[in-house]
Amino acid sequence: MARILHREKTYVPYDYDSEAEFERAVVDHSQGLFGPDSVYFDIKKRLGNENILTIPDGYLLDFSFQHSPHLYIIENELVEHDPFRHIGQQLLKFATAYQESRHKLKQALSREIQADREKRRFIKKRVEKAQIRNIDVLLDQVIYEGQADAIVVIDQITADLENVLGQLTMDTNLVQLQSFVCDDEVIHHVEPFQQDVRSAAEANGASVSPEELDTVVVAARREGFEERFLGEDCWYKIGMSSSMIEQIKYVAAYRTAPVSAITHYAEVASIEKYEDTGKYILHFKEPAEELDPAIPLPEDDTDVAPQGRQYTTMKLLRDADTVGDVFP
Numbered sequence: 001m002a003r004i005l006h007r008e009k010t011y012v013p014y015d016y017d018s019e020a021e022f023e024r025a026v027v028d029h030s031q032g033l034f035g036p037d038s039v040y041f042d043i044k045k046r047l048g049n050e051n052i053l054t055i056p057d058g059y060l061l062d063f064s065f066q067h068s069p070h071l072y073i074i075e076n077e078l079v080e081h082d083p084f085r086h087i088g089q090q091l092l093k094f095a096t097a098y099q100e101s102r103h104k105l106k107q108a109l110s111r112e113i114q115a116d117r118e119k120r121r122f123i124k125k126r127v128e129k130a131q132i133r134n135i136d137v138l139l140d141q142v143i144y145e146g147q148a149d150a151i152v153v154i155d156q157i158t159a160d161l162e163n164v165l166g167q168l169t170m171d172t173n174l175v176q177l178q179s180f181v182c183d184d185e186v187i188h189h190v191e192p193f194q195q196d197v198r199s200a201a202e203a204n205g206a207s208v209s210p211e212e213l214d215t216v217v218v219a220a221r222r223e224g225f226e227e228r229f230l231g232e233d234c235w236y237k238i239g240m241s242s243s244m245i246e247q248i249k250y251v252a253a254y255r256t257a258p259v260s261a262i263t264h265y266a267e268v269a270s271i272e273k274y275e276d277t278g279k280y281i282l283h284f285k286e287p288a289e290e291l292d293p294a295i296p297l298p299e300d301d302t303d304v305a306p307q308g309r310q311y312t313t314m315k316l317l318r319d320a321d322t323v324g325d326v327f328p
Contacts (some may be wrong), residue, residue: 095150264288
């Protein structure tokens, strides 16, 4: 069982008494969970009709991509709930009921924005930066011009839950909120939503916007690289937020030691859910091309080696002398 050691104290996992208590923690820490570019709406608005009726726990308006804000439906859950019967059914109802509930949802969000001066001021500034005419046009854009994605906030991400999400047509993101306690003091451990996107765009003051991120670099061991990247013209079991599906145009392979360099890249033809894992498979348009020369690790900073997957731009990749230039 995981513990946190902090300032000579030992924090042990905190067990929430109810889903309502967990939901209060989500609301209280919404900025930390979803990032500074988002607005959380703690409103319970019914979606659907008398045949299919569901009530999400909240809604998130996200401005991580400045010129393409996005609306998410929030479901707050405890891991003790059955992912098949409870979480999966809820998300299926969301996807089914959303279409015919858009007008009522717009009214609910509009009322909340008008009633909350701080939310209204924040959203108005983001609307101006996005060059959208006004808040009403923004709501039309995020509600009517696409299908809202979902975010499940849960205290523990499990393989069963990822399997369920992998079978749904609705794009769903996972955010894990783990809580620990010591002497009645509760602290939280979380990887904020879209943090990988923001980190890639903001690294060391780099002037790259999230909209420009078009390349994902994956860490590949020899066997996987030869069998999949080169042999099957694909790369799979990649975890990424739903917002990046339309963004990614290229994939590059960082080959782990002893190669320790980015050696190949390929243009992406399509991105699909991979089996029932909740992750994705990237299919290449053509066999991967070899970079000549390869992009090695900088001799004085081996800590920049990609771990898992990281985002960048094809321009940075093409201009790079070392991996440090790919992730400046």
